[in-house]
Structure formats: structure tokens, C-alpha cells
């Protein structure tokens with residue numbers, strides 16, 4: 001059967017990237033998506049904003065919702081301080097399989113725990129299963145209607161505490177209106193929009209950074 005797009009993306013990484021070199025994996029995926037087939041990675045433009053926020057935050061505990069092919073996983077993991085803990089959730093087994101190989105090509109498998117499962121099932125179990133008390137950074141990039149319910153569940157489970165930074169992709173395109181309204185109107189979040197473009201296009205999109213101020 002014909003390979004899926006994630007499998008074709010992985011082939012592009014294997015053909016172009018250098019094993020153990022995260023930047024070459026990022027470059028290979030961006031080249032593939034810009035010149036061969038568009039794919040819903042955060043991309044190089046928004047990725048640079050993501051990089052600067054990760055560097056500035058130097059987070060110890062990181063959660064990513066929606067691994068997909070592992071592009072943003074590699075971007076984040078390559079910048080984490082030693083000893084940091086990074087959990088990424090992906091419920092599609094085919095995407096998870098591709099992401100594991102992409103992360104492996106970058107040589108970052110020891111920095112990342114890819115959990116195959118749905119955020120709704122796993123968020124309540126992260127504390128007891130992984131011994132994580134709270135997250136310094138949460139990157140939201142999964143189904144857009146899941147951003148708000150998952151954020152509320154993270155709050156209820158105490159995994160979002162004073163200082164936690166939520167970073168949400170696609171708040172303009174495809175858009176996450178209910179999430180955006182929540183973080184921008186809540187007195188418990190200090191929210192800021194980083195204007196950019198939808199990956200590999202000229203369409204407007206951006207990242208919303210929301211700092212939890214405590215209850």
C-alpha cells in the first residue's frame with residue numbers, strides 16, 4: 001500500500017539528515033514540507049519563536065500535546081537543559097511510530113518520553129505514573145477543540161501551577177477560539193500573542209503564550 005505522508009516525511013529525513021544531528025532533521029523536514037508536501041509541523045518560522053521561548057524558559061518539566069511526526073518534539077528536546085523531563089502525547093499509533101524514528105534520527109530518544117495515548121486519558125495519570133508534580137512548559141498542538149478541555153484538566157490535576165507557561169500553536173489558523181477567549185479573559189493567565197504565519201505559507205497564524213499566575 002502507498003506510504004502515508006508521515007512515512008514519506010520520515011523517508012526524507014532518512015535520506016537527507018545526519019544521524020544524531022537534530023538541526024539536520026529539522027532542516028530536512030522543513031525542506032520536504034516546503035518543496036515536496038505540506039505537513040502540519042509548527043515549521044521554521046513559528047519554530048524559531050518556540051526555540052527562543054524554550055531557551056528563555058529553560059524548562060525542567062515539559063509536556064507536548066500532539067506529537068504528530070515529532071518535528072516540534074525535536075525542536076524542543078534539543079534545547080532542554082540536562083536532567084529535564086519531556087513527555088509528549090500522541091494517540092495515533094502510525095504517527096507515534098514515525099515520531100519515534102524521527103526523534104531517534106535526531107539522537108534525542110533519551111530526552112523524550114513519547115506516550116502513545118489520548119491526552120484525556122493520560123493527563124490524570126501523569127503525576128502518579130511519571131512522578132511529575134507540575135509542568136514548566138506545555139506546548140499545545142493537537143486537535144484544536146481539545147486545547148481548552150485539556151487545559152482545564154491540567155489545572156484540575158494540579159499540573160499547571162504558578163509560573164507554568166502554556167504555548168499554543170494555531171490560535172489563528174486553523175484557530176482555537178474558545179481556548180483563546182479563556183486564556184485572554186481569565187484573571188489567572190497573563191497571555192500574549194506572537195504573530196507569525198501558518199507553517200510554510202503566507203497565511204497569518206501565531207503562537208499564544210499564557211503564563212499561569214496562580215489561583
Ligand SMILES: Nc1ncnc2c1ncn2[C@@H]1O[C@H](/C=C/CNC(=O)c2cc([N+](=O)[O-])cc(O)c2O)[C@@H](O)[C@H]1O
Nearest residue numbers: 040066067068089090091092095117118119141142143
Ligand atoms: N487528544 C489527543 N491526545 C493525543 N494526541 C492527539 C490528541 N488529539 C490529536 N492528537 C494528535 O495530535 C496531532 C493533531 C494535530 C492537529 N493539528 C492540526 O489540525 C493543524 C492543522 C493545521 N492546518 O490545517 O493548517 C496547521 C497546524 O499547525 C496544525 O497543528 C495528530 O498527530 C493527532 O493524532
Ligand SMILES: [Mg+2]
Nearest residue numbers: 042141169170
Ligand atoms: Mg500546529
